[in-house]
Amino acid sequence: MTALVLPDPRWFPSWAATVADFGEEFMHGSGAWVLDHPVLPTEAACEELVAALAVSALGDPEDDKVPSTYYWITDGSGSGEEVIGFLNLRHELNDWLLEEGGHIGYSVRPARRRQGHATRALALGVRRAGELGIDRVLVTCDSDNLASARTIEAGGGVFEDVRNGKRRYWIVVPAAALRPTT
Template sequence: MTALVPPDVARWQSWAAMVDDFGGPGEMHGSGHWNLEGDPVPTEAGCAAYVAMTELTSTADLDGTRVPSTYFWIADGAGGPDDDLVGFLHLRHLLNDWLLEEGGHIGYSVRPSARRRGHAGRALALGVRAAAGLGIERVLVTCDVDNEASRRTIENGGGVLEDERRGKLRFWIATAG
């Protein structure tokens, strides 16, 4: 089972283990780093700073490059407080020029030790459902040309390839039906 949960400092120990599993600060990809200021430090204070930044950027376009967004952590389970965190998912409500070209509406990443267990596909489906709840009719999801696992995840999730741009494959997924 997989759930999307909001970032919460109460989960800091599981979050810190997840950051370490990615190889530490600076090694997260997909949506884990989210282009926030600085690298996350895998401590309780670092988690608190990270959560505060996700809350701040979720509603404001601070510098003309960020769009309103919802940030999630991917949990292994039903979303209970003791579920291990296995990844990140970032749902952008709008697309600016860069997101339309390369980033997409949804970015996600699953920690190395939790890969190949279906979390990415289930998290993507949950992210698509969350986008539908925001009134987004279709979402753009991208992956690197050479990321075969992500490509399969997106295609299995209903992604229809539109094209390749700047080394990224661009897929559209309808949020209804």
Template sequence: MTALVLPTLDLYESWAACVADYEPGMTHGSGMWNLPEALQTDTDRDTCEALVALLRRLGREVPGTIVPSDYWWITDGADVIGFLAIRHRLNDWLLNEGGHIGYSVRPSRRREGHASRALGLALARSRELGIDRALVTCDDDNVGSARTIESQGGVLEDVRGVKRRYWIEL
């Protein structure tokens, strides 16, 4: 059953296998880009521990341009199968490119309905955060993600550059 769980070192081996399933830099929603560049592709236990600690801190207000965000691991039982981030508000970049919710499911577990279920869970959490209208984006050529967003009530507003921008009323 698809679930969202807070990142935890208890799932280290499954997390490392999940990250290894992606092409480098394609782990959307993972938060790994917040690590120092040299660690962004590492899957050793120390990197996972640093990532877990960092992601827990990012849910709070932080100075600068980073908006508070909740980071979740998408799981199926004890298996980490993807990543999801919920941004509490939008800055200019998120309004045009990233949206309130970013997610990805590892390549070997796609087309099983996990993305739709995870997005549905994220929308419920967004409602709890007081977001009444969520922006979710995907690449214009990502037909699977567009269908996922539409299955959860996404209404296409426009395409800006290579990004399709959908709004979902909560």
């Protein structure tokens, strides 16, 4: 079963295989953009990225960066568990995220697509958003990415509109997932 784990160098072998599988394809939700160079599937790169994600997750108001939590998607199979993708949950929206980026960005490695992992990872991300007190989650995808649109719709996404080539969907967080108010 699909699971979300926090980035950690102990996942290096399967993380490296996932990075290699993506090749030149953009790894949505990976946080790779926090580095000033391409992410290579090496132990040093894995350790560097994990450290950079921990700092980036805090956000930086001066650079218009919001706090977020980075996750690695695993297949959740137990002892043979492996990293198969990435998910980034942004705790709030700035102007750009409201227009194009959304609360959640995710991607599953090409070799593990069409197995339901993206749908399950998105559902887990929505639940985690609820734990943060977010009651509606914005999720976007490129207007020509029909597979991602189907994933978002399967996760309860209600289409709002298209802005700058991005389809925008809102998902209401289930009441059971919402953090209790005090």
